[in-house]
Amino acid sequence: MSVPLKLIYNEDPTRSNGNDARKATVRPIVTYNNISKSYGDLQVLKNIDLEIAPGEKVALIGPSGSGKTTLARLLMTLEEPTSGTIEVEGDMLWHRRVNDKLVKANEKHLHQVRGNIGMVFQHFNLFPHMTILRNVMEAPRNVLGLSKEEAKKRAITILEQVGLSNKIDAYPAQLSGGQKQRVAIARALVMRPKVMLFDEPTSALDPELVGEVLEVIKAIATEGEMAMLLITHEMDFARDVADRILFFDQGRIVEQGPPKKMFNNPESERLQTFLSRFNRH
Amino acid sequence: MWNWEYTIKILPEILAALKITISATFVAFLVALVVGLMLTLARRSHFRPLSLTAHGFVEFVRSTPLLVQLYFIFYVLPEYGLSLSPFIAGVIGLGLHYSTYLSEVYRGGIESIPPGQWEAAKALNFSPLDTWRKIILPQSIPPVIPVMGNYLITMFKETPILSAITLVEIMQTAKMLGSHSFRYLEAFTIVGVLFLVLSYSSSLMVRRLEVRLNLR
Numbered sequence: 001m002s003v004p005l006k007l008i009y010n011e012d013p014t015r016s017n018g019n020d021a022r023k024a025t026v027r028p029i030v031t032y033n034n035i036s037k038s039y040g041d042l043q044v045l046k047n048i049d050l051e052i053a054p055g056e057k058v059a060l061i062g063p064s065g066s067g068k069t070t071l072a073r074l075l076m077t078l079e080e081p082t083s084g085t086i087e088v089e090g091d092m093l094w095h096r097r098v099n100d101k102l103v104k105a106n107e108k109h110l111h112q113v114r115g116n117i118g119m120v121f122q123h124f125n126l127f128p129h130m131t132i133l134r135n136v137m138e139a140p141r142n143v144l145g146l147s148k149e150e151a152k153k154r155a156i157t158i159l160e161q162v163g164l165s166n167k168i169d170a171y172p173a174q175l176s177g178g179q180k181q182r183v184a185i186a187r188a189l190v191m192r193p194k195v196m197l198f199d200e201p202t203s204a205l206d207p208e209l210v211g212e213v214l215e216v217i218k219a220i221a222t223e224g225e226m227a228m229l230l231i232t233h234e235m236d237f238a239r240d241v242a243d244r245i246l247f248f249d250q251g252r253i254v255e256q257g258p259p260k261k262m263f264n265n266p267e268s269e270r271l272q273t274f275l276s277r278f279n280r281h
Numbered sequence: 282m283w284n285w286e287y288t289i290k291i292l293p294e295i296l297a298a299l300k301i302t303i304s305a306t307f308v309a310f311l312v313a314l315v316v317g318l319m320l321t322l323a324r325r326s327h328f329r330p331l332s333l334t335a336h337g338f339v340e341f342v343r344s345t346p347l348l349v350q351l352y353f354i355f356y357v358l359p360e361y362g363l364s365l366s367p368f369i370a371g372v373i374g375l376g377l378h379y380s381t382y383l384s385e386v387y388r389g390g391i392e393s394i395p396p397g398q399w400e401a402a403k404a405l406n407f408s409p410l411d412t413w414r415k416i417i418l419p420q421s422i423p424p425v426i427p428v429m430g431n432y433l434i435t436m437f438k439e440t441p442i443l444s445a446i447t448l449v450e451i452m453q454t455a456k457m458l459g460s461h462s463f464r465y466l467e468a469f470t471i472v473g474v475l476f477l478v479l480s481y482s483s484s485l486m487v488r489r490l491e492v493r494l495n496l497r
Contacts, residue, residue, distance in 0.1 A: 118405075127420075143411070
């Protein structure tokens with residue numbers, strides 16, 4: 001894959017090369033270096049190299065089981081890579097460099113780096129024993145250490161942005177799927193991550209509720225600053241929102257490119273087959 | 282035949298001993314509640330010496346009779362320098378014994394929490410301690426309170442076993458009164474009625490609590 005960006009944090013000062021000019025280039029916010037993940041005999045991700053630029057919106061598409069979700073989960077530290085490293089803003093996530101050796105990172109280090117990443121889940125995973133307001137406030141209070149008033153202010157602002165300010169005292173059980181997912185998005189957003197992962201955010205929703213959630217995600221994407229990794233089967237939406245589309249199949253990135261090219265001129269046969277299934281709708 | 286005069290005469294003594302029975306029940310239950318949760322967390326620990334020790338303790342306690350454990354604590358430990366009063370030995374023995382059962386109850390509650398809750402906590406970068414305190418335990422404990430309530434009642438009915446290590450609770454009191462006067466009918470009937478009334482009314486309260494928790 002594209003190597004040049006990595007040379008920016010080459011620690012050897014005696015190596016001079018034409019790439020010094022590239023120091024002006026922006027450093028990727030997330031880098032997957034030769035990442036593989038296996039569950040026993042089943043290899044789910046095969047030697048993935050991937051760089052995501054700050055603020056870039058990347059959509060991951062592909063058949064079920066192709067490894068898209070695993071890729072996201074590895075970044076969110078919900079799974080550990082079998083081999084390879086992941087970097088977030090130049091900091092290695094799962095490893096630490098100790099005296100030139102790669103050592104597995106401890107929870108303290110993971111906690112530090114994990115703060116830059118947020119995730120929205122397919123099945124929302126709201127905390128059922130808390131009100132909507134508390135769901136959104138709890139992490140800013142306990143993790144970021146904000147005061148109750150400050151956390152409440154942030155939470156209410158975000159909940160207004162997703163259109164749920166009238167539900168702050170309700171409990172998750174009283175909300176529709178679309179509302180729950182919007183709360184989940186607010187809850188993740190209030191932590192101000194640099195990268196946000198969306199794991200099939202609308203796949204568990206009734207069709208008529210999908211639109212309201214996609215609208216919120218689109219608004220977030222338009223605001224600009226946060227990189228987004230969007231795993232979705234909503235092709236129109238992906239085409240609309242993404243800067244780059246990655247097509248996954250059987251643990252590899254088969255093809256990638258800007259939405260126009262990917263959807264209008266798919267190069268690989270596998271992508272063509274995959275997309276043809278959507279055109280039949 | 283039944284003698285009401287005698288009944289009224291012995292009632293104060295038995296009621297005085299009831300305080301012992303009830304306090305032993307609650308202290309032992311407290312021990313079981315605290316140690317039970319510690320055992321559950323220890324068994325889940327990734328630190329193998331801790332989890333194996335906890336597992337070993339649970340297996341040992343559940344595989345030996347409570348009476349044997351009580352004898353050990355009260356009669357054997359003094360030979361190694363630890364002399365405990367009947368009450369202390371009793372609540373420790375009873376509490377530790379039932380902590381293993383409560384540990385299972387806690388475990389059931391915790392394992393019923395969907396993995397998505399753990400994942401959401403991790404995604405929001407909650408510390409492990411806060412994950413337990415704010416997200417997991419508040420969801421896992423209310424559903425198991427009725428079961429814990431039943432164990433409290435069970436432990437209450439188990440307290441006569443503490444008479445084996447010379448704790449004078451109500452059954453032992455009745456026995457002593459009976460052997461003194463050769464009248465066993467009134468004494469044991471009183472004790473039986475006390476157990477019946479207290480256990481049954483407690484079980485009704487547990488059932489009401491269950492209904493109230495479900496409605497939330």
